[in-house]
Amino acid sequence: MFPRHRRLVTALIVTLTATACTAGSGGSATESGPKAEAPQTIEVWHGWSAPHEVQAFDDAVAGFRKLHPNITVKLVKGQDDTKILNAIRSGNPPDVVSSFSTNNVGQFCSSGALQDLTPFLKKDKVDTSVFPQTVQTYTQYKGVRCTLPLLAxxxxxxxxxxxxxxxxxxxxxxxxxxxxxxxxxxxxxxxxxxxxxxxxxxxxxxxxxxxxxxxxxxxxxxxxxxxxxxxxxxxxxxxxxxxxxxxxxxxxxxxxxxxxxxxxxxxxxxxxxxxxxxxxxxxxxxxxxxxxxxxxxxxxxxxxxxxxxxxYGGGFVTGTIIGIPRGAKHPQASWEFVKYLTTNTDALVTFANGLGNVPSTIPALSSPKLTLPPQFRTFLDVFKNPNSTTIPSTVNGGDFVVKFDAFVQDQWEPGKVPNLQQGLQSLDDKVNSALKLAGG
Incomplete structure (x- = not known):
């Protein structure tokens, strides 16, 4: 994950028909498509585009390529949530996607746009306690964990x-x-x-x-x-x-x-x-x-x-998320990729060092291989602080945040709100109407 400019709080008000979160026909998500051991190519979309970002992602993936020589990984840079959702809706999604917006997890999970990863986690006995509680919160929605954290x-x-x-x-x-x-x-x-x-x-x-x-x-x-x-x-x-x-x-x-x-x-x-x-x-x-x-x-x-x-000591926490789209043609290989990139300590530390982001597992946070400047220590401490918070997920993503900032920027700051309480009540009504319309 990288700069929050890529993760601007935008509400993707896109209607997606929730269908079974399996890839291909028949079988469970953990069994459909080619076996992970079979020769195949998976396409991975991510949002990074600056040269050092792209290189950092490639460096983090290098270990996976060595571990799974049968899986060719095609990395596609500069992809945002709109492109991801359009590809899923068209029925031709990539195999793996990463997003800079945790605000859209509610929409990704509730619509079935991204597959529920719980069956994969259970099958491989992945202990999710390696992820701090805050990131466990923003990678799921109403019990459906359709994403995992990829740095914070x-x-x-x-x-x-x-x-x-x-x-x-x-x-x-x-x-x-x-x-x-x-x-x-x-x-x-x-x-x-x-x-x-x-x-x-x-x-x-x-x-x-x-x-x-x-x-x-x-x-x-x-x-x-x-x-x-x-x-x-x-x-x-x-x-x-x-x-x-x-x-x-x-x-x-x-x-x-x-x-x-x-x-x-x-x-x-x-x-x-x-x-x-x-x-x-x-x-x-x-x-x-x-x-x-x-x-x-x-x-x-x-x-x-x-x-x-x-x-004091806490702060706002968010992060890049990664998941497997509905309709992915290689879900088993995709899962191996997602699991490696989100739980392998060396991969996370390599990625964190390259991007200057916070590692998203507890073991990676304390790795002696982290080579970031002393000023970075504050962010590691904030990430682990129990007073840190994140934004709650909703069915229409970060729409409530978008509406709040629009109210502040367009009305409150210029002095166009004669009665703050009435203004906030009107804002509540607009947000709640949008939630209701989206099925929330």
């Missing part, structure tokens, strides 16, 4: 040492707010020259999905319905966010955002010394190492609201 992403606070001017990284939201104001440098016209911290959801990884957990939010209630108007954490988050936006000036933030470089290029404003503190994924360590090696920085857990200081 989590989020922490990056601080530019030079811009911090001796200040310690904040642990609470109030400390973050104070530092954001202290470290901000304005131009003579009041516009932003250097931002201490940008609270807007339009700033790369500062979307609600990554920041709101600091306020202890529960996205859905016990009935699986939207919780925005009921959970006080959302109100606290939004009121804090808006107060800091107003301090900067909404127009100033818009101007600064429009002037920013690309998130995954050397022009990234944190790498250029234009932002003192930023929430970002673990991959930024690798980018800084390659694109801005002279920048001195720290990584620490994302600050938490002042009434949740005992939760």
């Amino acid at each position: 992403d989590d989020y922490a606070l990056y601080t530019n040492k030079a811009l911090m001017k001796g200040s310690q990284p904040p642990k609470t939201i109030s400390e973050l707010t104070t530092l954001a104001k202290k470290l901000t440098v304005r131009n003579p016209d009041g516009s932003i020259k250097v931002a201490g911290f940008l609270p807007s959801v339009t700033y790369y990884e500062h979307v609600g999905e990554h920041v709101a957990p600091s306020f202890g939010v529960n996205w859905l209630n016990g009935q699986g319905r939207a919780n925005f108007a009921t959970d006080p954490g959302f109100t606290k988050y939004l009121q804090w966010q808006k107060s800091l936006i107003d301090w900067y000036g909404y127009d100033n933030i818009k101007k600064f955002v429009h002037s920013m470089g690309q998130e995954f290029e050397a022009s990234n404003p944190f790498e250029k010394g234009k932002v003192a503190m930023a929430i970002d994924g673990e991959w930024r360590v690798k980018f800084l190492q390659e694109e801005a090696p002279t920048v001195q920085y720290d990584t620490t857990p994302v600050p938490v609201n002042d009434d949740r200081q005992n939760a």
Whole structure:
């Protein structure tokens, strides 16, 4: 898994007819198609496209090729969820797919687009306790485990040492707010020259999905319905966010955002010394190492609201997922590939080192072969922290997150919401209507 830019929270509102999750005709999924020992070629789709990403994936697969010389693995880069679902619907899917969006697991599993891997796991007696609890949560939906984790992403606070001017990284939201104001440098016209911290959801990884957990939010209630108007954490988050936006000036933030470089290029404003503190994924360590090696920085857990200081150390966790599509022509060989890539410690460590991502099994997390910089330790700790959270799965993917960020960006930040409670209630109604329409 790699940069969250590939894993943007998008709701794939695609209707898929759930059919038997077997490949070919007759027999169970674990027995259909050619035997794993037979000579065959499997096609594997993944989303990575940058040269170092593609190479990292190929390096991770090298061990599988040696172990299974009879299976030729054809890797196809740059594939997203829309392409994957279109291929499945057309009846001509690849044998294995990986996705950057855990938000779509509910849709993948409930529709049968990806096969239930439980029979394969049971047949080979794979102990799923090798996967931390958080990743076990986001790889299944209502008891159907149609994916397995393939590396993980989590989020922490990056601080530019030079811009911090001796200040310690904040642990609470109030400390973050104070530092954001202290470290901000304005131009003579009041516009932003250097931002201490940008609270807007339009700033790369500062979307609600990554920041709101600091306020202890529960996205859905016990009935699986939207919780925005009921959970006080959302109100606290939004009121804090808006107060800091107003301090900067909404127009100033818009101007600064429009002037920013690309998130995954050397022009990234944190790498250029234009932002003192930023929430970002673990991959930024690798980018800084390659694109801005002279920048001195720290990584620490994302600050938490002042009434949740005992939760400090956790963070938002997600990851790349991998599975076998409905209609795959070589399910047994595909399973051998999925099992190897998700449980083999050397493969995961090789992949993690190449991409700068978090290994997704407990043994790989403690492997002495991990060769990532010291700043990466924060992400390993966040990943294992019991206070870390992820996004719940729904039948229509991340639609509720998409609607929330749209509400924040288009209505809340510009000051178009006269009554926050009413606005959140209206948002709840829209999300719940969409869930109902999707069969949730």
